[in-house]
Amino acid sequence: MVEVRRFADLDALSRAAADDFIALGKAAIAARGVFHVLLSGGSTPKRLFSLLADRGPTALAWDKVELWWGDERSVAPTDADSNYRMTREALIEPLQLDERRVHRIAGELEPTKAAADYQRALVAALGQPPVSDLALQGMGPDGHTASLFPHSPALDDTTHWVVANPVDSPVAKGKTTRITLTARAINATRAVRFLVAGGDKAPALHAVLEGPRDGKAFPAQLIDNATWLVDEAAASKLGTTR
Helix, strand or coil, X not given: CCEEEEECCHHHHHHHHHHHHHHHHHHHHHHHCCEEEEECCCHHHHHHHHHHHHCXXXXXXXXXXXXXXXXXXXXXXXXXXXXXXXXXXXHHHXXXXXXXXXXXXCCCCCHHHHHHHHHHHHHHHHCCCCCCCEEEECCCCCCCECCECCCCHHHHCCCCCEEEEEEEEHHHCEEEEEEEECHHHHHCCCEXXXXXXXXXXXXXXXXXXXXXXXXCCCHHHHCCCEEEEEECCCCCCCCCCC
């Protein structure tokens, strides 16, 4: 089932997402002693991470939080485009999180090896399927999520949890290979939260939530049972019932 929560702007969306993150974390820790989170890159989660850092180390039992990533670019962890680097600067370093609980994708490795290594780590920690507690998802103006780009090979993969996905998209700055969790891996998560902000996302958000089912064209449609946190700019083309 899809739920849509609308907010005035990115700041209001991010504050609600921070509340949700902490509530889900406390519930997971109370139930299972640990909170496994799949993180995303981009400007929208960066604001969320900064808010979480501002709430300080006592807002959540961070020593029981395990950080994973839904995707990564084929770059070194020090590269400006690295999803890990963004999270390190916005969340990990400000809260002085234990690096042993930070499980980054090795984007500097050959992508197929990086994907295989990450799949092994996920399965070893989370089982088969790898069931995490929360997946934070973004969505691009082309309807992609994680690094599941329209008409890319990973959309047809029903065998793996993590793959090297060759893409050719202006959103990805041309031809490249990304390491990404597959849709089946994301769908194994207990809670999925899409964070979508900005008017440039409005056409894709309308297509994903209210258009015909076409997961090849709009990969975000492949993610089931998600809750969407969207700002009014992104939601501007949605029907009034949303």
